[in-house]
Amino acid sequence: MLEIKNLHARIAEDHTEILHGVDLTVNAGEVHAIMGPNGSGKSTLSYVLAGKDDYEVTEGEVLFNGRNMLDMSPDERAAAGMFLAFQYPIEIPGVATMEFLKTAMNAQRKARGEPQLSIPDFMKRVKEAAGFLNVSMDMLKRPLNVGFSGGEKKRAEILQMSLLEPKLCVLDETDSGLDIDALRIVSDGVNKLRGPDRAMVVITHYQRLLDHIVPDVVHVLSKGRIVKTGDKDLALELEKNGYADYVDAAA
Amino acid sequence: MPAVQETIDRVKAIDVDQYKYGFVTDIDSERGAKGLSEETVRFLSAKKDEPEWMTEWRLDALRRFQQMEEPDWARVSYPKIDFDELYYWASPKSVEGPKSLDEVDPELLATYEKLGIPLREQEVLAGVEPKNRVAVDAVFDSVSVVTTFKEELKKAGVIFCSISEAVREYPDLVRKYLGSVVPVTDNYYATLNSAVFSDGSFVYVPEGVRCPMELSTYFRINEQNTGQFERTLIIAEKGAYVSYLEGCTAPQRDENQLHAAVVELVALDDAEIKYSTVQNWFPGDKDGKGGIYNFVTKRGDCRGKNSKISWTQVETGSAITWKYPSCILRGENSRGEFYSIAVANGYQQIDSGTKMIHLGKNSSSRIISKGISAGKSQNTYRGLVSAHRKASNARNFTQCDSLLIGQDCGAHTVPYIESKNASAQFEHEATTSKISDDQMFYCLQRGLTEEEAVALIVNGFVKDVIQQLPMEFAVEAQKLISISLEGSVG
Ligand SMILES: Nc1ncnc2c1ncn2[C@@H]1O[C@H](COP(=O)(O)OP(=O)(O)O)[C@@H](O)[C@H]1O
Ligand SMILES: [Mg+2]
Numbered sequence: 001m002l003e004i005k006n007l008h009a010r011i012a013e014d015h016t017e018i019l020h021g022v023d024l025t026v027n028a029g030e031v032h033a034i035m036g037p038n039g040s041g042k043s044t045l046s047y048v049l050a051g052k053d054d055y056e057v058t059e060g061e062v063l064f065n066g067r068n069m070l071d072m073s074p075d076e077r078a079a080a081g082m083f084l085a086f087q088y089p090i091e092i093p094g095v096a097t098m099e100f101l102k103t104a105m106n107a108q109r110k111a112r113g114e115p116q117l118s119i120p121d122f123m124k125r126v127k128e129a130a131g132f133l134n135v136s137m138d139m140l141k142r143p144l145n146v147g148f149s150g151g152e153k154k155r156a157e158i159l160q161m162s163l164l165e166p167k168l169c170v171l172d173e174t175d176s177g178l179d180i181d182a183l184r185i186v187s188d189g190v191n192k193l194r195g196p197d198r199a200m201v202v203i204t205h206y207q208r209l210l211d212h213i214v215p216d217v218v219h220v221l222s223k224g225r226i227v228k229t230g231d232k233d234l235a236l237e238l239e240k241n242g243y244a245d246y247v248d249a250a251a
Numbered sequence: 252m253p254a255v256q257e258t259i260d261r262v263k264a265i266d267v268d269q270y271k272y273g274f275v276t277d278i279d280s281e282r283g284a285k286g287l288s289e290e291t292v293r294f295l296s297a298k299k300d301e302p303e304w305m306t307e308w309r310l311d312a313l314r315r316f317q318q319m320e321e322p323d324w325a326r327v328s329y330p331k332i333d334f335d336e337l338y339y340w341a342s343p344k345s346v347e348g349p350k351s352l353d354e355v356d357p358e359l360l361a362t363y364e365k366l367g368i369p370l371r372e373q374e375v376l377a378g379v380e381p382k383n384r385v386a387v388d389a390v391f392d393s394v395s396v397v398t399t400f401k402e403e404l405k406k407a408g409v410i411f412c413s414i415s416e417a418v419r420e421y422p423d424l425v426r427k428y429l430g431s432v433v434p435v436t437d438n439y440y441a442t443l444n445s446a447v448f449s450d451g452s453f454v455y456v457p458e459g460v461r462c463p464m465e466l467s468t469y470f471r472i473n474e475q476n477t478g479q480f481e482r483t484l485i486i487a488e489k490g491a492y493v494s495y496l497e498g499c500t501a502p503q504r505d506e507n508q509l510h511a512a513v514v515e516l517v518a519l520d521d522a523e524i525k526y527s528t529v530q531n532w533f534p535g536d537k538d539g540k541g542g543i544y545n546f547v548t549k550r551g552d553c554r555g556k557n558s559k560i561s562w563t564q565v566e567t568g569s570a571i572t573w574k575y576p577s578c579i580l581r582g583e584n585s586r587g588e589f590y591s592i593a594v595a596n597g598y599q600q601i602d603s604g605t606k607m608i609h610l611g612k613n614s615s616s617r618i619i620s621k622g623i624s625a626g627k628s629q630n631t632y633r634g635l636v637s638a639h640r641k642a643s644n645a646r647n648f649t650q651c652d653s654l655l656i657g658q659d660c661g662a663h664t665v666p667y668i669e670s671k672n673a674s675a676q677f678e679h680e681a682t683t684s685k686i687s688d689d690q691m692f693y694c695l696q697r698g699l700t701e702e703e704a705v706a707l708i709v710n711g712f713v714k715d716v717i718q719q720l721p722m723e724f725a726v727e728a729q730k731l732i733s734i735s736l737e738g739s740v741g
Contacts, residue, residue, distance in 0.1 A: 050696050054688075078698035090693040093684075094711025100697075103707050108698035143711065160697065 001199040002026040002049075002168055007060035009048045018044045020224040021060065024201075026168075026217075031200040033210055033235060036221035037243045042203045043087055045221070046172045050084040051077050064168065079111035081167030085157040085174050087203075092144040097156060100144045101126060101163055108164060129162040133189045150177025158189040169193065169200045175209035187212030207239035220246045286335040289313065292446055299415045302422060312435045312445035319439050329544060329571055329600075332509060334443075400464065407463050409493075410455040414482050417453035424455055428486055432515035432552045432579070440511040440573075441548040448482035448513065456491035456522075465721055467496040481512040487522035489555065494525040496724055510569075512547045520555030520582065527720055528576075529728050531568040531735075542570025542599075549576035553585035553614070561588035562605065563719045565728045567735040570599060575633065577606035580614035580645075587616040590719040592728075594735045595628030595660070604634035604665075609645035609675065618649040621713045624660035625736055631663040638675035645675040653683040654712050656705065656736065706733035 002025070009019040018041045026032050036042055048055050049062065051074035062069045069077060092100060106116045117125075130140060133155050145153050154174055161169055171190065175183055190213050194200065202213055210218070210232060218235045220228040220243070227246045228234065238246075292313050296306040321331070404411050410421065417425050435445045452468045468483070487493055516524050526549075533542055545568075551560035562576040578587025589605035607616035616636065624630040630653070638645040653662035664681050686708050694704035710717070710729055717725050 050692075052692050074692060074695035075698055075700050078696055084696050086693065086696075090687075090689050092690060092693070092708060092711065094714055095707055099711075100707070103703065104694075104697035104699060107700065107703050111698060111700075164697070 001028045001030075001065060002201070003061075003063040004049075005061050005063075007045075007048070007062060008058045009044065009055045010058055012054055012056045015056075017058070018055070018224050019048065022221075022224070022226055024219065024226060026199045026201060028167075028199055029196040030216045031194065031202060031213065033213075033215035033218045033232075034201060034203045034221050034226075035205065035207075035218060035235060035238055035243075037247060038205065040221045041224040042205075042221055043172055044224075046084055046087075046170045046201075046203060049077075049170055050074055050082065075107070075111065078164075078166075079108045083161050083164055083166035083169050085154075085161055085169070085171040087172040087176065089145045089148075089153045089157055091146045093146050095144055096141050097144045098126065098140040101140075101160065104160065105163055125163060129159055132192065133159050133162070134185050135159050151179065151182040154178055154186055155182070155189075158186050162189060162193060167198055169198065170203070171200065172203045173205060174202070175204055175206060183209070183212060207235045210235045222247050287313070287316075287443075287447070295447060295449070299418070301415075301418055304422075304426065305418050308430075308435075309446050309448075312442055313447075315436050316439075316442040316446055319436075319442060322439055332544070404463070408457045408460050409462050410453065411466055412453055414448070414451045414453045414484060417484070421453070421455070424486065425453070425484070428484055428515065428517055429482075430515075432517060432550050433513050433548050438548060440546040441513050444480045444482060444511050444513045444548070448480045451481035451483040451512070451514075452485075452495075452497075453483070454485040454493060454495060456487045456493045458488040459490045460488075461491070462493040465494050465496060467498065469498045479510045479512075481510075483512070483514040484517075485515070485524055485526070486517045487519065487524050487558075489519045490521045491519075492523045494527070494721060496527040496529070496721060498529045498531070498724075510543050510545050510547070512549075514547070514549040514576075516551035516560055518551065518553050518555060518558035518560050518582075518585075521557045522555060523559040523561075524551060525561045525721075526551070526563070526576070527724065528562075528564040528566070529720075529724055529731065530564065530566045530572075531731055533568060543568065545569035545572045545574060547572075547574040549574065550579065551577065551587070552579045553582050553587060553611075555585070556582040556611070557584045558582045559586040559588070561590070561719070563588075563590040563716065564592070564603075565716075565720070565731065566591070566593045566601065566603060567731050569601075572599075572601040572603055574603045575605055577608065578616060579608045579610065580616060580642075581610045582614070583611045584613045585611050586614065588719075589616075589618045589620070590716040591618075591620045592623070592713045592716045592732065593621070593630055593632075594623045594625075594732055595630040596625040596735055597628060598626065599628045601629070602631045602633055604632045606635040607637070607647055609636075609638040609642040609647070611642060613644045614642060615646040616648075618647070618651070619715055620649075620651045621716055622651075622653045622662055623656065623709060623712065623732075623736070624653065624662045625656035627659045629661045629663070631665060633665045633667075635667040635669070636677055636679075637667075637669040638672045638677070640671045642672050643674045645670075645672060645677075647675075647677045649677075649679045651679070651681040652712070653681075654709065655683065655685045702733070702737055705736055709733070709736060 004022055004024040007019055007022040008017060010017040022045060034042055044055065048057060051072065057070055064080060064082060072080065102122055105122065109116060135155055139152060145156060148156060154177065157174065174186060178186060202209065202215060204210065215232055218230050218232060219226045220238065222243065289310060292309045293306065296309055401411065430445065433441050436442055454466060456462050485493065485495060516526060518524050553560050560578050564576065566572055576589060580587050587607050591603065593601050593603050595601045604620065605618055607618065618634060620632050622630045622632055632651050634649065636647045636649065649666065651664050653664065655662055662683055666679055668677055668679065670677060686705065690708060691701065691704055694707065695701065699707065709732060713732065717728060720728055
């Protein structure tokens with residue numbers, strides 16, 4: 001599904017290199033966790049995959065179902081099935097959440113040459129997904145992310161992910177700012193989307209999310225490189241001993 | 252309008268290739284009255300079969316105009332207009348004073364069809380619920396071509412016809428009200444209009460009548476080098492209600508065309524007038540050619556107690572817009588409203604806003620202005636709110652928001668507040684925001700194209716004003732705004 005080979009990326013503005021050669025392969029049906037200390041380049045990796053133009057790729061390649069993803073614009077990547085749940089979701093003033101959902105779903109359908117959703121069909125899908133994520137009608141009427149609490153923002157991200165039905169889900173620190181109940185709701189929402197045709201990359205700083213979303217593979221990212229790969233027990237070990245061993249190893 | 256090289260340079264590179272109304276209709280037309288002179292005015296007046304008093308009224312305005320200087324206080328710049336190079340009369344030849352649709356040039360009907368105007372009553376009847384029917388007066392260059400639903404409106408007592416017809420058929424009403432809101436010498440362009448106004452609409456709603464349908468006028472400039480000087484007069488008698496909408500388009504021309512309209516509204520006791528505009532004059536092409544100079548005087552007089560006048564405008568076209576729909580709040584408890592969306596892209600220049608003049612006790616007003624600037628455009632909101640000595644408890648709320656798209660455009664807010672009464676309460680709020688890169692990226696990540704993302708964010712920004720438009724036109728207005736902003740990012 002996703003093949004990242006020797007990926008080097010730098011900040012477009014000042015040419016500081018953040019990713020120094022990342023290799024990662026995620027197959028359909030797998031959930032990979034990427035853990036690492038703050039500042040190690042986790043968000044940068046997610047942005048580069050989504051095509052944010054603050055970053056330049058200087059070396060390496062990214063294949064998404066065999067297609068060179070780096071040649072695609074962000075909206076093309078989205079329509080091809082790449083979804084990023086943002087660490088810090090952006091406020092869109094004046095645009096009701098519901099309106100945003102409809103526009104996004106139809107934009108992707110249009111890009112893929114599929115027919116637009118009928119209003120009843122759309123409403124049915126939204127109601128079902130929103131119900132599961134405990135997102136109220138009232139929240140759907142509010143402008144997207146404007147004045148949302150941390151937990152509401154993260155639920156709104158997962159709601160979008162559920163409705164857009166992406167093939168590749170990248171979740172950046174989806175657990176941050178969540179209390180234990182919200183964490184359960186969000187994790188259930190994510191787990192519901194697990195399936196043989198879908199791949200997930202779950203970025204997190206803490207192990208606790210991985211109690212709920214149990215990964216198949218765990219990677220440690222440090223200073224822009226993957227320095228260790230293991231199974232879910234690696235997360236537990238990191239929880240106990242911290243990142244110090246790997247950070248030093250990378251240095 | 253003469254294409255002086257300077258003109259072309261000045262109104263440069265307006266990036267609105269998508270102007271879909273930019274076709275010219277190939278019909279036989281008659282054009283006359285070149286240059287601004289007594290002869291022109293007499294010619295025009297004779298063409299329209301006007302009574303003596305009307306001709307004199309025009310000539311008086313012309314004399315006054317010749318004494319006036321062009322104003323230069325607005326934040327717009329353009330070369331001097333040579334009024335002697337303009338034509339003051341153009342008319343589709345075969346349709347002077349048509350009696351019915353059958354007499355109208357089929358080419359002309361085809362044009363209106365292209366513009367999406369439901370001229371044929373059967374079509375309207377077939378397609379739309381009776382409640383939503385819209386009566387249309389279509390003005391083509393200088394002549395009102397056809398007015399629909401006339402008979403039915405007449406039954407309700409409503410007069411809806413071209414101003415030329417009203418001058419002939421309802422002279423007492425016209426004489427009583429014409430120039431009573433916008434005096435002949437009000438300003439340079441209004442005086443010019445008074446001398447040479449070509450056509451426009453006349454609406455009279457008698458006491459206690461609620462006009463049974465939306466009234467609408469479509470203005471189209473087709474001829475070259477022709478000024479359009481439309482004149483509209485709407486009177487709502489005691490307790491009457493009317494909602495009126497005007498739409499405007501013009502073909503793509505290399506030269507600038509002048510549009511200098513005057514609109515007067517009079518609301519008597521307990522009457523309400525809702526006036527909506529969707530203005531989409533040609534803004535000029537991306538090489539800086541053409542575009543309409545839109546210099547308009549619109550004013551409503553809340554003459555009676557508890558009267559209400561509400562202006563809603565969606566301004567997306569024109570190379571230069573100079574326009575301040577205003578309310579004189581004379582009556583006790585009268586209310587004025589101004590809802591505006593002004594979109595400037597390319598090299599468009601907009602200087603627009605409103606004036607709320609509080610004269611009566613307990614009068615109130617509300618101003619919601621949404622300015623969007625993209626490309627290299629300049630968009631200025633200029634608004635005056637004033638309270639007269641006697642206007643105790645006058646209240647105004649102004650919300651003035653600007654949205655910038657890109658780095659090279661400008662948004663300016665120039666509010667004037669004058670209060671001679673200590674009990675007046677005026678509130679003013681203003682914001683300026685930008686569509687941020689982060690917002691764009693977020694939308695793109697969800698699959699929206701750049702244009703879809705801008706349209707979505709802009710529609711969110713203008714929502715409060717769109718809601719004020721009659722339902723039938725809200726969707727059209729939204730689309731128009733998106734089209735106007737195409738090519739503004741990336
Ligand atoms: N757009 C940017 N401009 C400047 N510095 C950046 C930018 N993006 C990332 N960085 C820097 O790159 C490093 C990695 O950041 P990030 O990818 O956000 O790490 P993580 O998500 O692992 O905490 C940090 O030092 C951060 O300050
Ligand atoms: Mg991060």
